[in-house]
């Protein structure tokens with residue numbers, strides 16, 4: 001599966017290139033439920049045309065973030081804008097499709113009824129697009145939604161989300177219940193559609209191993225805060241996975257392996273006779289350590305396991321005038 005390429009010039013609605021550069025901007029966004037902050041100080045930009053994975057442990061605030069962007073929840077502080085319009089405004093809502101974890105489908109409706117409802121609710125509705133997306137999944141238009149498999153329902157829900165002709169699609173764990181083959185087919189169809197139309201996607205997922213086939217951009221939230229944001233390639237390239245034989249490395253009093261003082265250590269671990277560390281290099285890698293490029297999964301897992309590693313926000317995710325650390 002190929003990734004979508006860079007920032008798009010125009011969007012499905014033919015908006016001007018200068019407007020399309022930033023699909024989504026969060027500024028110091030926070031949401032509190034009672035005394036508990038579900039999301040804190042989230043600040044980043046998502047360039048238009050990207051497929052962005054939103055990852056984080058259970059309860060990290062992913063759904064809360066998506067609901068605020070969709071205009072379904074108000075932030076406690078900060079702001080979110082969608083193509084420059086405040087999240088929740090009529091202008092922003094017209095450009096966003098949100099597919100929540102519980103698919104908003106009526107089981108007694110037929111597929112055709114479901115698409116008809118989409119047409120009645122959305123002025124910019126594209127019936128041909130929605131029908132083609134359904135048919136490509138071999139789902140009959142006269143089938144009852146209640147009789148469909150989980151994978152087929154996901155396809156119908158995505159057809160409705162795309163039929164609205166959004167510029168930004170928000171998906172809350174859309175793939176969780178699908179088997180690997182259906183997941184691959186559904187994601188392939190979705191990514192082909194968004195690439196062709198220049199649609200931006202923000203998609204929460206726990207499928208860390210599959211992220212690099214789905215996404216070209218990544219957002220990682222943990223303990224209510226943003227830990228990573230940026231181009232997948234860039235986030236990988238600023239890290240190195242170091243390894244050494246366990247006998248050759250002693251641990252410093254704070255538990256970190258010796259010999260890594262020049263680097264920012266995101267996470268280090270001893271496994272059998274091997275010591276490994278994911279680092280942001282701050283100088284040459286010296287004996288006994290050897291360095292390799294990490295996979296996206298290795299980077300993500302290290303940040304998930306070590307939730308207090310410094311945040312890393314790559315330059316094109318950085319919001320001017322805010323104090324987030326910028327990747328080298």
Ligand SMILES: Nc1ncnc2c1ncn2[C@@H]1O[C@H](COP(=O)(O)OP(=O)(O)OP(=O)(O)O)[C@@H](O)[C@H]1O
Pocket residue numbers: 033037038056057058059060061062063064065
């Ligand atoms: N309506 C609510 N009232 C009170 N607390 C809530 C509410 N919604 C979410 N929370 C709390 O806010 C935190 C973040 O929840 P959220 O659903 O945004 O996380 P998540 O990252 O989407 O989790 P998951 O991966 O399990 O779906 C959790 O501690 C959750 O219990």
